[in-house]
Amino acid sequence: DSGVTQTPKHLITATGQRVTLRCSPRSGDLSVYWYQQSLDQGLQFLIQYYNGEERAKGNILERFSAQQFPDLHSELNLSSLELGDSALYFCASSPDSNPWETQYFGPGTRLLVL
Amino acid sequence: AQSVTQPDIHITVSEGASLELRCNYSYGATPYLFWYVQSPGQGLQLLLKYFSGDTLVQGIKGFEAEFKRSQSSFNLRKPSVHWSDAAEYFCAVSGNTGKLIFGQGTTLQVKP
Numbered sequence: 001d002s003g004v005t006q007t008p009k010h011l012i013t014a015t016g017q018r019v020t021l022r023c024s025p026r027s028g029d030l031s032v033y034w035y036q037q038s039l040d041q042g043l044q045f046l047i048q049y050y051n052g053e054e055r056a057k058g059n060i061l062e063r064f065s066a067q068q069f070p071d072l073h074s075e076l077n078l079s080s081l082e083l084g085d086s087a088l089y090f091c092a093s094s095p096d097s098n099p100w101e102t103q104y105f106g107p108g109t110r111l112l113v114l
Numbered sequence: 115a116q117s118v119t120q121p122d123i124h125i126t127v128s129e130g131a132s133l134e135l136r137c138n139y140s141y142g143a144t145p146y147l148f149w150y151v152q153s154p155g156q157g158l159q160l161l162l163k164y165f166s167g168d169t170l171v172q173g174i175k176g177f178e179a180e181f182k183r184s185q186s187s188f189n190l191r192k193p194s195v196h197w198s199d200a201a202e203y204f205c206a207v208s209g210n211t212g213k214l215i216f217g218q219g220t221t222l223q224v225k226p
Contacts, residue, residue, distance in 0.1 A: 042218045045215065050211075056212075056213050090157060090158065096212075102148075102163065103214060105157040105159070107156065
């Protein structure tokens with residue numbers, strides 16, 4: 001158990017819909033990272049938050065947004081969903097935002113868009 | 115641009131045999147390198163990482179990796195593979211904010 005929790009575990013929805021994925025980082029960790037894992041794109045970094053502020057952005061679509069709340073949990077919002085958004089979405093956390101730090105991954109949320 | 119290449123998509127080894135998974139990276143500055151393992155239906159677990167010092171890094175579950183700057187490589191090794199090592203292995207390099215850039219992954223199958 002990494003100490004990072006993600007809800008829900010599975011999500012099935014229809015095209016055009018909007019969903020929210022939730023992540024609670026390890027106690028004390030200030031950085032939260034979101035990654036998408038799909039068969040065609042592999043594991044890709046989406047976005048990073050550090051202590052409530054956006055720190056880095058990767059290949060995140062404009063239809064996707066995220067935020068980190070004062071209690072440090074984070075939410076990833078996916079809207080106008082398309083079939084190609086079906087993927088496993090991971091959240092990871094680390095104590096700070098240094099490149100040598102270990103990131104601890106949650107179990108992921110599996111999203112299926114029908 | 116930073117990138118990671120894992121040349122082998124799929125590897126099969128016999129139980130008890132040695133293992134080497136290849137990883138090549140492209141990064142302008144001092145690289146911070148990681149190996150993660152993903153078992154079916156699970157999240158990613160860190161096996162080991164390199165950020166400075168000794169170029170031979172020891173990790174969990176009997177794994178080790180060697181950083182070779184001249185070859186831009188960070189290959190993962192294990193002297194004797196167990197059936198429970200069957201999983202997908204990811205090499206990653208860390209950007210300056212900590213975001214990870216992953217390779218495509220290598221799936222390890224272990225034959226009894």
